[in-house]
Amino acid sequence: MIGQRSAPMRHACALIAAWALFAVPLSFTFSSADALSVTIERPLSADVVAGIVDFSGNSTGAQGVQLSIDSGTWWNASGVPQWHYMWNSTAAPSGIHSVQARAYNGSAYAGSSVLQFTVNNTPPKSLEITLDLSPQQVFAGEDFVASGGARYDSGVRASGGTVLIAFSNFSANTTTDSRGYYSAQLAAPPSPGKTAVRASMSSSGLSGTALAYIDVALRSPPDLSVSADNITFDPASPSGGDEVTIGAIVSNQGGTNASTIVRFSSSGHDPQDVAIGVAAGGSWPAFVKWRLPSGWHTIQVGLLDTAPYDANYSNDNASRDLHVLASPDIAVSALIFSNSRPTEGMAITIQARISNTGEVAASGSLIFYDGRPPAGASLWAKRVSVDANSTLTVFLDWNATRGTHNMTAVVGDVLPDDHDLSNNELTRELEVSKKSSTPSNPAPGLEAAPLLAIVLSLAILRAPRKRRPGRAGPGTTYFNTIANPAG
Numbered sequence: 001m002i003g004q005r006s007a008p009m010r011h012a013c014a015l016i017a018a019w020a021l022f023a024v025p026l027s028f029t030f031s032s033a034d035a036l037s038v039t040i041e042r043p044l045s046a047d048v049v050a051g052i053v054d055f056s057g058n059s060t061g062a063q064g065v066q067l068s069i070d071s072g073t074w075w076n077a078s079g080v081p082q083w084h085y086m087w088n089s090t091a092a093p094s095g096i097h098s099v100q101a102r103a104y105n106g107s108a109y110a111g112s113s114v115l116q117f118t119v120n121n122t123p124p125k126s127l128e129i130t131l132d133l134s135p136q137q138v139f140a141g142e143d144f145v146a147s148g149g150a151r152y153d154s155g156v157r158a159s160g161g162t163v164l165i166a167f168s169n170f171s172a173n174t175t176t177d178s179r180g181y182y183s184a185q186l187a188a189p190p191s192p193g194k195t196a197v198r199a200s201m202s203s204s205g206l207s208g209t210a211l212a213y214i215d216v217a218l219r220s221p222p223d224l225s226v227s228a229d230n231i232t233f234d235p236a237s238p239s240g241g242d243e244v245t246i247g248a249i250v251s252n253q254g255g256t257n258a259s260t261i262v263r264f265s266s267s268g269h270d271p272q273d274v275a276i277g278v279a280a281g282g283s284w285p286a287f288v289k290w291r292l293p294s295g296w297h298t299i300q301v302g303l304l305d306t307a308p309y310d311a312n313y314s315n316d317n318a319s320r321d322l323h324v325l326a327s328p329d330i331a332v333s334a335l336i337f338s339n340s341r342p343t344e345g346m347a348i349t350i351q352a353r354i355s356n357t358g359e360v361a362a363s364g365s366l367i368f369y370d371g372r373p374p375a376g377a378s379l380w381a382k383r384v385s386v387d388a389n390s391t392l393t394v395f396l397d398w399n400a401t402r403g404t405h406n407m408t409a410v411v412g413d414v415l416p417d418d419h420d421l422s423n424n425e426l427t428r429e430l431e432v433s434k435k436s437s438t439p440s441n442p443a444p445g446l447e448a449a450p451l452l453a454i455v456l457s458l459a460i461l462r463a464p465r466k467r468r469p470g471r472a473g474p475g476t477t478y479f480n481t482i483a484n485p486a487g
Helices: 007-020 450-462
Strands: 035-043 053-062 064-069 075-077 082-090 096-104 109-113 115-119 127-129 132-134 137-139 141-154 164-166 170-175 181-187 193-203 206-219 231-234 241-254 258-266 269-278 283-291 295-307 316-325 330-338 346-356 362-370 378-384 388-399 403-415 424-433 477-483
Touching: 035 096, 035 109, 035 258, 053 064, 053 096, 064 082, 115 388, 127 193, 141 164, 141 193, 141 206, 164 181, 170 181, 206 362, 231 295, 231 316, 241 258, 241 269, 241 295, 269 283, 330 403, 330 424, 346 362, 346 378, 346 403, 378 388
Parallel strands: 127 206, 137 206
Antiparallel strands: 035 053, 053 082, 064 075, 064 096, 096 109, 096 115, 127 141, 132 141, 141 181, 164 170, 164 193, 193 206, 231 241, 241 283, 258 269, 258 295, 295 316, 330 346, 346 388, 362 378, 362 403, 388 477, 403 424
């Protein structure tokens, strides 16, 4: 009776309810219909098919895909997301048919648009194959592409067939895809001129052949060159011992890529090789880093072992002169006293000559000492600059003090570096005697004219006296510097 259940039925419902409360849920998910989709990729719309047809496509979010032909039964395809369905078209009449696919995610369906195709199971009588070459003009050995398609006179694409491509003494095989197309990348023959390229295919007892021509030209051989204008130095005027980067740009005026050895050589350095490659119509640099002594150097650059052969060797060598300047050589070349036998309290002038025999201007700290450094007392210090191949004269006025003095002039902290420090210091001994009331060396001629001396003395005594200016105290110094480029 409707609305009542038997005892066994009630017992079964109770067991199901208990299982639902305590059972572990299965890992079972359903995608929403919005994320569900399916497409048909083969055959293409309006394709002509025959025999066994492989319907294929893609799906998204599907647990399964079904196929219906001519709005008939839904048949299960195999695989997700890529799916396939093999259909025997011989059971269908020739003519236009339709196919539609739908995807299922466990709770919803999503369908594809309807695709129309043509069935033609009439046995074909011929196989047609096409051949295109790209590019049609190539250099010897350059790659080109041979491509085309194959189909029967019935309109059915010849898929999965082997295409033989042959030219000169070369042959290669490729296979047509599901659309009946093929493509192969090949290397042009080494011989120049028009070359016939043949594509042939056999399938279902039928054969097809296509013929095309490729125009092969010979590339001009490499022509590597180097010139004096393309030889560079950094820095442009280095000093002796400095690191200088020597560069050479190699050009290829030919039509073929090439490799070569760039050799740098000079009488002041061992030869050094650099391997480079230069593309046709391009250029490439090579560099070395050298330290060279001061003087003039002829930097020679030559190209060796060019491969393939260099068509023109006349421009494979070049040279350029590099002047490496002599580093600064600062020296205290002279130390001169205005009075070599002074007495205490006498103001004398000390003259120091600072020479630079290098080809680079330099500066240094000049210090006058009374005594040998570092124990001697510093009288005066100043930073001075000396031009290349020049001499600077520096004067120091000094109030003499009694005793023996080792007057010293020192130049230090030279920039740029002075590599010879042996001549940066000079010492001269100066003896300062006790001041005498009577000149020890009377002026010549006075002893021969005593009467004149008496007269002059009387005149001086009778002259009105004037106040004498005060003198600087012992130890007071002052200086004056005078540049003397001529030395």
